[in-house]
Amino acid sequence: MAEQFDVVLSEKTYTPDHSCKQNSWIGDYTKAYDAFLKDPDAFWDRAAKELYWFTPYKKVKEWNYPYARWFIGGKTNITYNCLDRHVMSSRKNKVALIWRGEDDTERIYTYRQLFREVLKVANGLKKLGVKKGDRVCIYMPIVPEQIISMLACARIGAVHSVVFGGFGAAALNSRITGAGAKVVITADATFRRGKTIPLKHIIEEAIINAPTVEYVVVLRRELHQPVEIHSEMEIDFYDMIKDVRPECEPEIMDAEDPLFILYTSGSTGAPKGIVHTCGGYMVGAHYTSKNVLDIKDNDVYWCTADPGWITGHSYVVYGPLSLGATLVVTESTPDFPDPGVYWRMIEEFGVTIFYTAPTAIRMFMKLGEEWPDKSNLSSLRILASVGEPLNPEAFEWFYRVAGKGKCPLIDTWWQTETGMHMVTTTVGEPMMPGFAGKPIPGVVADVVDKDGKPVPPGTGGFLAIKEPWPSMMRSVYNDEERYLKYWHTIPGYYAVGDLAVKNKNGYIMVLGRSDDLIVVAGHNIGTAEVESALVSHQAVAESAVIGKPDPVKGNIIKAFVILRQGHTASDRLKNELLYHVRITLGPIAMPSEIDFVTSLPRTRSGKIMRRVLKAKEMGMDPGDISTLDE
Template identity: 35%
Template sequence: MSAVERDDRQSRERHWQEARDRLDGLPAGGLNIAYEAVDRHVVHGDGDTLAFRFLGEDGPPEDITYRQLSERTSRFANLLADLAVPAGSLVFTLSGRNPDLYVAMLGALKACCGVSPLFSAFGPEPVRQRMAAGHGRVLVTTASAYRQKVAPVRDQLPDLEHVLVIGAGADTLDAPGVHDLAALMERSSKDYEIPRTDPEDIAFVHFTSGTTGMPKGAVHVHAACVAHSATGRSVLDLQRGDIYWCTADPGWVTGTSYGLVAPLTCGVTCIVDEAEFDAVRWYGILEDEHVSVWYTAPTALRMLMKAGPAAHEGSDLGGVRHVCSVGEPLNPEVVLWGQRELGLDIHDTWWQTETGAIMIANVPGLQIRPGSMGRPVAGIEIALMQRDAGGERLRDAEGRLVPVAGFGDEGEIAIRTPWPSLMRAYLGAPDRYASCFADGWYLSGDLARRDEDGYVWFVGRGDDVIKSAGHLIGPFEVESVLMEHPAVAEAGVIGVPDPTVGELVKAFVELKGGFAPSEDLRRDLIALGRRRLGAAVAPRSIEFAAHLPLTQSGKIMRRVLKARELGLLEGDLSTLGSTP
């Protein structure tokens, strides 16, 4: 290691140590996210500050102060103890955005259980895959979500012992281990002392999709909140007194890291909207709730852009001080629209489920270059690593990764390890985890360029993963479900570009002998996808193909499907086998 590299490393370590020193640590020793996010604000005399304002679809908002949040999360931690759920167990959540969901997540962290939030628009199959992989013992959900998404697969979830039902309807479920959450909360004590928590203890498991195989459960630990609170301040500019709205659902990592942990560790007030996207409603929330910091996604911004000026006519957005975006590349048109129409600079940020926290960003004060995701944040060093013509990582004679030669050259984003919020494992998949690292770098799979001022420009994914409305979708998961249909011989799933949501999921289907393409069959396949996977993951369109391109080993060549869809040259087809 050179002297410069040693200095850089020491400077990164010092940065994270200083960020750690700004947190309190548990009275009992160690570090627990729930204490840093909730209880310590009460200790510091800020118990009456609003932690959350929940905006229901109808009716008045529900406000929760830090003190009330502390008591409710303690009740939840106590009820887990009463149910004899041991520390280290995984608690899954499957619900829309309501107060009990957030209370359960923080309460489980207090009890030193891991939390795995599931997206409420998932169908039964994604729910089953994730809960089975995580050996979930506890599920916090609603009666209707249980009935639709869990009951059909309950017999395949042998580890699930307790189902805690939010709201009414627990008595209508005829299933083992069902409890009425409100009744249990009522009986539990509001006093709870968080046990000593090792900063390396499991805190969250976020599932994410890859090109092949089933979703991977990225394991994050309590120490991650060091990075969440630091980037909450340095990137989101969160300050005392701020009213902050993160529009992401906790079923995705942004909704947890930056919808829950970062803002609460910074002691600000979070707005949570329980309703789905609606342009007029969103502008109303920004104005009426006096939102000062807003973290949202390109798809939402593009939908607002599409809604036109009528949707925000008369709205005063002057109270919004800082806007950030994440989830997919923020195209320059949106940045320019924000400046022109809303009078707001939109700051793009980049990170992944695996990185746990923001890695690259347009931080406040940095001049925005529309289309760039900014520069690495404090404490983070990146490099761009070369790939060869076939898309494989390039190695030198000693087998080491090779950084790109100059500015403007395309390479895979690599981040120097470690940092506090880096994932610690993929659940039950040590080989897949190990394959993300080489030579002391985490390899992201995202391709980018860097200009001479250090700004990073996103190029694309280095694999076949689809990004739709900011959500990662693994083509294999979708193909597997389509293959269950008796008429389907082969399925290939790709993302096709869409001006609003980035990519739309499209499936190419080859039928078995004796079946012919028809509108009914197409509808049948779309219905199957939606029923099993949920609307967020299912294909939006189906195209019947006489033959799908396969490699010699019989794998679908999605790259060829995509090239054909886009009318591009199909590139090197040397691995293409003869199709039947």
């Protein structure tokens, strides 16, 4: 880990109209934060009581560092709070979900319709023998059935593990076997930029050495040329729910029962299965969707994330639905059939809250202002960013061009492991380009040195969280050691693995990862997983990968490869290695550059020093190289 360092900070500030703060759920940030500090348990008790509990909890939390239990004794089901509550209220016929396909196909679900579909799929899964505690892997494109399947699992107490549809067979297999999935739900294909991308053959390869899988449920979208269903193990999605009734009582879940496992790239070895629980996660997602994103009953809310990532879990599915929001969801990419597609959707659907990634914003910038200017964006009242730090230039462009200088722009920092927003600038507070903001009411965060001592303003250090919060992960699935590492790296803190700096106003700027993860277009890619994929090719003896700054994606992956004897560097071999990584891990993990080298910088103990490679690549001083083996 790096030592502390000085950073030159800009003080540029934008203050939204006073009405933004007046009308926001959180109101005065300082007042709300002081109320939290005065009595944290009472603060979270108020937040939890906005939701329905079959059995009220007896105690808000138990904290035995580094283990927490929240809402002890409470019984609930997150789908009751996302669906039943609204179906039994005036929101019954309110639109819950507007889905737009790449070919402009639209499907709209009211809360009543969504509820009925979820209950049917829940009963279909029960028919396959899925019960409370069983794991279900969901590997699908962004279609309504993906969201319905997540909610159906939660309805019956099955633990879902959603895998992003861009992963390849090896990455998918490690996530299926890691969770011990009993059922896999998939689709025959996804549609991207006018092309059909088959998925079913990836599943067929991924389950060859996955002994726990009993059924594969296939959503057939290519109806003019339907894929073959192998009846020994496979079942059509809609055949599974044929003749089932839309009646399924919610499984009574203890607050600490697991809700889902979500795999995230680790800095070493296999991906980590982050475990979130029913009660604490539900409260965290609900509280932040309301108080950070400021979702109101008349909003049309669009988060562009894929439910295969944590943002999709918390801020496409569970948080907004718990509030009875109207969601926009699309399979479209932001530049197809032309770069105006997202802006036209904002106008057409009257989107009021637009939550997207810095990668998309930088792409919009590159494509030019004429595209957003062709659409009427006056419905927008809040802009928000997620996935990686929002650089000042992208902030300025998004604020000025999309928001016309009137919309609060919320840059949210958080992680798969935290389950909810942790640091941001709440609606109505002054915004500073480049800075995420302050810890939200409910969170105690600081920038510290490696010993846990807060560093002075303007000095870089490690972003760390001091106190527990409800939606914190409870474990890394079947890997206690990796869970403890988060809490034992910096004494007394949860170490998030990000470098940061704080200014004199308490605003935090996140500078990027301090460990072996690369953030590419908002996706965390573990260096170890890419290196393992490269080494699994017969020509490669050893590899090291680094993140290299990129104006659109934030970072690209650059690989350094040592070849085995008998193999010669060539463009053909380079293309072969790229294809190998694509097939093994998926296109998101493909290196953009490969250099063939004869040696790699190492410590005397043999560990590859990636920071030396990165410093050389960037033309920077590599810092302390006393441990380098000459």
